[in-house]
Each structure stands twice: as structure tokens, then as C-alpha cells.
Amino acid sequence: MSGAPGRVRVMLYLRAAEAEEPAVAAAYHTISKDLASTPGLLGNELLREVTDPGAFAVLSEWEGLAAFQAWEAGSAHRGTTSPLRQYQDGERPSPFALFEVTAEY
Template sequence: MEPSAHVRVIRMLRVREGREADFVQAYHRVLERAVRFPGHLGEQLCRSIDNPGQWLLTSEWESLEAIKRWRTDPDHSALVEPMNAHLHDERSTAVFQVVDVASAR
């Protein structure tokens, strides 16, 4: 398969103990805007079974340009700040080009 122009953003997060519900609520406020943002294709929020303090947030975008526009949108910082307030400092974000896609049959 040819490489896709789509990109996937992967965020590994550690949510502060006792702040999980507040984090998810803040995430949903970000998501409300993200789903209407041009180029946004979808998201998943996952919580580790083995380490419940560890979370994985993924989003898929039509292009690298779309995610750059989202990250530099004037509303972006104000939206993600309340979500990030529930996180430990140890977190990472990476952007990947989608190279191949397999579907379940």
C-alpha cells in the first residue's frame, strides 16, 4: 500500500490519582471542538489495564498541515490547559505518518 497523507498523534499521559473523572470531563470539552475542526478524523482515549494511572490518547488527522493548524489554533491552548492540569509532568507526544492500514474482517 502507498503511504497515506494521514497522521496519527500519540500522547502517553499519566493522570493524577483521584483526578480521572475531571480529566475525562476536560478531555470531552477538547473533543467537542476537535471533532468540528477541519481535518480531524477521529480519536481514542484509552486507560491502561495494568497501570490505571497511565493513559493513551490518539487522534488521526487528514494531514500534517491539519494537525499543525489545530495546535496553533487560538482556542487550542485554552482548551487543553484544563485537561493538562490533571496530568503529571511525565508525558510524551509524537506524530506519526500512517503508512499502512489493516481492517478487521
């Protein structure tokens, strides 16, 4: 079965010290509530790496690249997502990655 053409998933990589982990979750929930009615956003999840408890990721799914880029270019983007900015994983070449869904079962 092939995927819906054009859907995009965005992975934001985060890192937090043990004492900061509750703040990561709180920031995620605050941002998610603010983004709940964002056009083109299909949903998001906060993920924690099993083998590295300080590593997190936010996986969001968008209707397409154009919807994500429109939101990212908007004036509210930076302010809305700022609570997680301090936790972006600086050890990676980029703190986020874009993936287009090309197939699924």
C-alpha cells in the first residue's frame, strides 16, 4: 500500500539533563496546545530514546511540505516553539530533519 503523496514528517531532536526532563515535557504540551489548530498539521508526538534517556524527539506530521513551510515562515512560529529551543540537540549537524512519506503499509 502506498502512502498519501506529499505528507511530510518533521523530526526535532532534543537533549536534556535528567533534572530538565520534566521541563521538556511541559514545553512540549504547551506548544502542542498552541499548535492544535495549525492548518496542515496532522499531529505530533514527544518521543524519548530508550537507550539514552536524555535524548528526545518531537515528531510532527504535516499534510505536505507547503503546509509546513507556510507555518515555519509565519511570524508566530519562533515565539510558539521557543520553549523547546534551549533543548535542541546541538551535537547534531541540524536539530531537525524533514522526511517525505513515500510508502507505507
